[in-house]
Amino acid sequence: MTAAAHEAQSPHQDLHESTGVENRKLAMWAFLSSEFLFFGALITNYLLYVGREFASGPKPSEIYDIPFTSVSSFVLLMSSLTMVLAHNALSRGDQGATRTWLLATAMLGSVFLAGQVFEFTEFITLENMTLATNPSASAFYVLTGFHGTHVAIGVIMLLSLFGLSKRMGGLTNRQFLNLELVGLYWHFVDIIWIVIFTVVYLLTAVPGAS
Amino acid sequence: MTTAAEKATTIFRRPRAETGFWSWLTTVDHKKIGILYGYTAFIFFVIGGAEALLLRIHLASAESNVLSAADYNGLFTTHGLTMIFLVVMPMSAAFMNYLLPLMIGARDVAFPRLNALSYWIFLFGGIFLYSGLLFSAVAPPLGVVPGIPGNLDPSDARSFGALPDGGWFMYQPNAAQEFSPSLAIDFAALGLQILGVASLISAVNFIVTFFNLRAKGMRLLRVPVFIWMTVVVAFLLLFSLPIIAIALFMVTFDRQFGTLFFDATAGGDPILWQHLFWLFGHPEVYILILPAMGIVSEIIPVFSRKPLFGYAAVVFAGAGIAFLGFGVWAHHMFSSGITTVAQVGFGLTTMTIAIPTGVKIFNWMGTMWLGRLQLKTPMWFAIGFLTMFTIGGLSGVTHAVVPSDWQQTDTYYIVAHFHYVLFGGAIFGLFGGLYYWFPKFSGRMMNDRLGKVHFWLWMIGFNMTFAPMHWLGLQGMIRRTWRYDPSLETWNRIVTVGAFIIAIGLLVFIFNFRTSKRRGEIAGMDPWDARTLEWSIPNPTPAFNFAEVPIVHGLDEFWHQKYTEDKTGRPIRKPEADEQVARLEDIGINPPEPVHLPNPSYFPIVMAAGLPLIAYGIIFHRSIAGKALIVLGVVIALAALIGWGSEPLEEAH
Amino acid sequence: MADEHHVAHPTPAQYVKIAIGLAVLTAIEVGLFYLNDAVQLGWINTAALLILAFLKFVIVVGWYMHIRYEKAAVSRFFTFGFALAFSLYAVVLISFGVLAVSR
Numbered sequence: 021m022t023a024a025a026h027e028a029q030s031p032h033q034d035l036h037e038s039t040g041v042e043n044r045k046l047a048m049w050a051f052l053s054s055e056f057l058f059f060g061a062l063i064t065n066y067l068l069y070v071g072r073e074f075a076s077g078p079k080p081s082e083i084y085d086i087p088f089t090s091v092s093s094f095v096l097l098m099s100s101l102t103m104v105l106a107h108n109a110l111s112r113g114d115q116g117a118t119r120t121w122l123l124a125t126a127m128l129g130s131v132f133l134a135g136q137v138f139e140f141t142e143f144i145t146l147e148n149m150t151l152a153t154n155p156s157a158s159a160f161y162v163l164t165g166f167h168g169t170h171v172a173i174g175v176i177m178l179l180s181l182f183g184l185s186k187r188m189g190g191l192t193n194r195q196f197l198n199l200e201l202v203g204l205y206w207h208f209v210d211i212i213w214i215v216i217f218t219v220v221y222l223l224t225a226v227p228g229a230s
Numbered sequence: 231m232t233t234a235a236e237k238a239t240t241i242f243r244r245p246r247a248e249t250g251f252w253s254w255l256t257t258v259d260h261k262k263i264g265i266l267y268g269y270t271a272f273i274f275f276v277i278g279g280a281e282a283l284l285l286r287i288h289l290a291s292a293e294s295n296v297l298s299a300a301d302y303n304g305l306f307t308t309h310g311l312t313m314i315f316l317v318v319m320p321m322s323a324a325f326m327n328y329l330l331p332l333m334i335g336a337r338d339v340a341f342p343r344l345n346a347l348s349y350w351i352f353l354f355g356g357i358f359l360y361s362g363l364l365f366s367a368v369a370p371p372l373g374v375v376p377g378i379p380g381n382l383d384p385s386d387a388r389s390f391g392a393l394p395d396g397g398w399f400m401y402q403p404n405a406a407q408e409f410s411p412s413l414a415i416d417f418a419a420l421g422l423q424i425l426g427v428a429s430l431i432s433a434v435n436f437i438v439t440f441f442n443l444r445a446k447g448m449r450l451l452r453v454p455v456f457i458w459m460t461v462v463v464a465f466l467l468l469f470s471l472p473i474i475a476i477a478l479f480m481v482t483f484d485r486q487f488g489t490l491f492f493d494a495t496a497g498g499d500p501i502l503w504q505h506l507f508w509l510f511g512h513p514e515v516y517i518l519i520l521p522a523m524g525i526v527s528e529i530i531p532v533f534s535r536k537p538l539f540g541y542a543a544v545v546f547a548g549a550g551i552a553f554l555g556f557g558v559w560a561h562h563m564f565s566s567g568i569t570t571v572a573q574v575g576f577g578l579t580t581m582t583i584a585i586p587t588g589v590k591i592f593n594w595m596g597t598m599w600l601g602r603l604q605l606k607t608p609m610w611f612a613i614g615f616l617t618m619f620t621i622g623g624l625s626g627v628t629h630a631v632v633p634s635d636w637q638q639t640d641t642y643y644i645v646a647h648f649h650y651v652l653f654g655g656a657i658f659g660l661f662g663g664l665y666y667w668f669p670k671f672s673g674r675m676m677n678d679r680l681g682k683v684h685f686w687l688w689m690i691g692f693n694m695t696f697a698p699m700h701w702l703g704l705q706g707m708i709r710r711t712w713r714y715d716p717s718l719e720t721w722n723r724i725v726t727v728g729a730f731i732i733a734i735g736l737l738v739f740i741f742n743f744r745t746s747k748r749r750g751e752i753a754g755m756d757p758w759d760a761r762t763l764e765w766s767i768p769n770p771t772p773a774f775n776f777a778e779v780p781i782v783h784g785l786d787e788f789w790h791q792k793y794t795e796d797k798t799g800r801p802i803r804k805p806e807a808d809e810q811v812a813r814l815e816d817i818g819i820n821p822p823e824p825v826h827l828p829n830p831s832y833f834p835i836v837m838a839a840g841l842p843l844i845a846y847g848i849i850f851h852r853s854i855a856g857k858a859l860i861v862l863g864v865v866i867a868l869a870a871l872i873g874w875g876s877e878p879l880e881e882a883h
Numbered sequence: 884m885a886d887e888h889h890v891a892h893p894t895p896a897q898y899v900k901i902a903i904g905l906a907v908l909t910a911i912e913v914g915l916f917y918l919n920d921a922v923q924l925g926w927i928n929t930a931a932l933l934i935l936a937f938l939k940f941v942i943v944v945g946w947y948m949h950i951r952y953e954k955a956a957v958s959r960f961f962t963f964g965f966a967l968a969f970s971l972y973a974v975v976l977i978s979f980g981v982l983a984v985s986r
Contacts, residue, residue, distance in 0.1 A: 035445070035779045036336070036444055036779075037444040038443070038444075039441045039954055039956040041442070041953065041954050043340045043341070043442055045957075046956070046957070047340070047437075047438045049960050050433075050438070050468060052964075053468070053469075053960045053963065053964025053965070054468045054472050055964075056472075056965050056968035056969075057470070057473050057967065057968045058472035059968075060968035060971070064972040064975055064976060065480070065502065068499065068502060068975075068976065068979055068981055069499075071981060073497075075496070075497065076496075087913075090909070090913045094906065094909055097906065100902075100905075100943055100947050101898060101899065101901075103947070104898050104947050105895055108894075108895055111892075151483070151488055152487075152488035152489060152490060154497055155489075155491055155497050155498045155499070158489035158491055159491070161489075162479070162483060162489065204948055207947045211939075211944060214943065217912075217936070218932050218936035219933075222912060222915075222916045223929060223932055223933075227919065227920045469967055501979075509971060509975070560978070568978055569978065
């Protein structure tokens with residue numbers, strides 16, 4: 021962040037004791053740290069039920085498509101790269117590259133979401149596993165569904181920044197912080213998926229099933 | 231500033247009113263928001279109190295038919311939800327909002343518009359929760375608008391619509407579709423979800439304000455205890471609300487979308503609900519009590535004419551209570567079949583909480599010890615807090631002893647315990663704060679004589695109401711049933727009389743508040759000869775708070791501007807103190823330079839209005855109207871978000 | 884003040900290298916999954932996968948979220964949230980016997 025942007029944000033900064041972290045950024049970090057408790061509850065919920073036997077099946081762990089999920093995980097992971105490149109481009113003042121990388125990030129996020137829609141559709145139509153099949157299935161859909169909702173919100177925010185930049189011919193110093201906050205959110209959603217991919221998919225998938 | 235901003239201002243003219251109805255709807259001033267929280271919470275307090283009186287009228291005889299069983303269930307659940315989420319939390323939020331910037335020497339919170347958003351979401355969430363009343367009680371399953379059922383047991387008849395009826399902790403599967411088919415639990419689950427959003431936003435706002443907006447020189451161990459407790463509560467909210475959000479989503483999904491989380495017949499586990507609920511529920515208990523502890527820590531030094539004894543210990547004890555509070559949740563589940571190891575472990579962690587709590591109680595007593603006590607109304611309430619909370623704390627320790635808890639679980643002994651901590655503790659503390667800070671927002675004093683009448687009516691009524699519940703519980707009177715053994719009738723009648731004495735006390739308070747607000751003695755700037763920064767500015771507080779942002783040199787900054795000490799530590803008023811106070815009051819009334827304030831905004835209230843619409847939509851999601859409501863709610867919230875984003879906080883000057 | 888820790892941020896080339904590293908770690912994870920399918924590795928598989936995921940997690944938080952370049956307050960917040968979530972939910976799962984402390 022440039023010193024000028026800093027001034028514009030809080031003209032009375034020098035009158036206060038402060039952590040030195042901009043208000044909105046500190047707020048974002050606080051919010052994200054509370055999200056650990058949010059996703060933690062969902063993952064706990066899944067882990068509680070994954071080892072149990074139910075009258076009706078299948079359980080998600082019996083029908084995971086690991087190669088497919090590996091690819092979509094990779095896509096989301098790479099979207100974190102394009103996100104930092106957008107951040108870096110804007111910090112160099114390269115508005116065109118910023119827009120390109122923002123759009124790329126939104127696209128990769130959308131590909132991930134499309135993959136999730138595809139996965140859900142397969143599970144429901146081919147494997148007959150719905151929300152109401154058994155508690156393990158319920159837990160799986162609600163966990164990955166809430167994660168997908170977070171990704172979708174992220175995509176909307178990225179596209180808003182892209183649209184804003186397009187309309188105004190670039191993002192201002194003031195909006196640099198917005199981009200940084202969207203970036204933090206985006207990476208956070210990515211690290212949650214890193215955990216989900218390993219703990220929920222790789223570690224619980226029934227060997228030989230995929 | 232930006233072109234987008236100019237465009238937005240041509241479409242929507244920004245609100246300009248500074249007084250009157252519109253100014254309250256569009257305000258982003260933390261003081262006005264605090265007052266809104268206060269009045270709203272007070273209205274809910276009267277409603278929750280009326281519910282309690284109905285319950286007590288019913289319980290005055292063992293086989294009473296004043297209420298049907300179903301209405302009884304609805305009323306005690308709603309009483310609990312109201313008092314916790316719509317009274318104690320927002321009343322604490324009222325003080326936090328009003329005082330956080332004033333006590334740290336700031337002109338507002340970090341995010342004034344988010345602060346307004348929190349309030350409106352809270353208000354709409356509360357209204358949403360109660361709007362279940364409008365929907366006839368017994369619904370056919372799954373959210374279809376119900377008709378009147380024909381063949382119900384008369385005890386199931388309801389005159390109060392869909393009031394939530396599963397107890398405030400909504401245990402599963404009792405609160406599942408099968409056993410609670412009306413819409414009541416849906417309204418509770420979604421209503422709490424909305425209230426949670428409000429609290430989460432507040433929590434983030436207060437944390438950032440605390441860390442980034444303290445006046446120069448106000449290092450962490452110079453921050454007033456009430457503000458410390460505010461930020462500790464904010465952290466508790468930040469980390470416990472996401473847990474209950476998930477738990478409530480699971481209930482909503484089970485009831486509305488057919489998931490099987492808590493359905494034991496399909497392999498679901500109702501104990502999971504208890505874990506998630508109490509992972510939130512126990513920190514919630516400290517969310518309710520810590521603000522009152524903070525208030526008392528401000529009142530006692532002022533009226534003892536001494537600094538707070540062991541300031542740092544009180545702060546660390548508060549933080550310690552909060553931290554330990556995350557590790558004790560399963561003591562609510564000793565009778566749920568958790569393992570012996572878990573019972574012993576959680577029994578022990580629970581007992582450790584008594585240590586920091588004891589530290590605080592001894593520090594408050596140490597502050598009063600050898601002080602020149604001035605027994606004004608706020609001090610009486612603080613003493614009431616101290617004594618009643620100690621009794622409640624001690625009965626709490628008996629729950630930590632597992633075999634003893636098995637006997638007490640689900641009896642009136644528990645009801646006695648938590649009313650001693652939450653009424654004798656939280657409510658006494660909050661009302662003490664109200665008497666203490668009344669001049670701050672009204673510029674006038676509360677009548678002290680009527681205040682003391684109020685206090686003693688409450689002290690007597692409170693003990694008549696809740697002390698007998700200890701022995702009623704130990705004699706086996708079960709909680710949450712509309713019938714009890716006739717041999718227990720005598721004490722129950724005394725309890726009911728006590729409840730009415732509390733109600734009379736409240737009427738005295740309302741009378742005192744109204745008359746004092748209009749005709750009370752003019753307070754001046756520093757009526758209590760107080761210690762903290764909020765008294766270094768005029769009463770009522772000017773819109774900009776501080777004409778000059780203060781520089782802080784130590785704990786109790788304002789006190790040290792007025793007093794010095796002699797060799798024995800006795801305070802001596804500085805000769806220039808009166809002059810200093812007059813100077814501060816003068817620049818507060820006639821600021822030397824104009825102060826720029828955030829502009830009012832329509833968008834917080836508009837955005838908040840989107841949430842209950844979405845919630846109604848989820849409840850009726852099977853009908854077209856329900857789906858339309860969800861879309862409408864999302865569109866309204868998004869539109870408000872766009873308007874919000876394109877409107878600068880402060881207009882160019 | 885804002886500019887001085889700006890300098891320390893990685894360059895685009897370094898960001899790409901980090902991404903390659905993340906991709907390699909993911910590939911190892913998936914490879915390990917299939918290896919475990921063929922020869923049962925038991926707890927080694929579990930431990931290795933958790934360590935790999937944790938590495939990816941730390942890399943993204945540290946470099947992409949720039950927590951290494953932030954004030955200490957930020958990482959304290961974040962670590963506290965993570966540690967709290969981890970320990971609370973671990974206790975819940977242990978109490979259900981899902982994470983067995985001793986077998």
